[in-house]
Amino acid sequence: MEEKATEFERTNVARAQASVMKNHKSVPGLGKCIGVMPGREYFRLVKKYGYETVHSKDFMRFFNKKMPELSPNRV
DSSP, X not given: XXXXXXXXXXXXXXXXXXXXXXXXXXXXXXXXXXXXXXXXXXXXXXXXXXXXXXXXXXXXXXHHHHOGGGOSSOO
């Protein structure tokens, strides 16, 4: 119950972080930020689908379409 209550707040924090990273120059060795998500959501996805799936280009394309406000720079 408490998890659902704080989900909106965590997503708003991620939106704020994504807006700061929009059109930000790439970091040498790391590249550009292409997606921001709350930590809990990330670990839930990794546990459910696996690391390779969550880090795949197909997933990032899906994430960019589904959550454009959390995708500061497109893939």
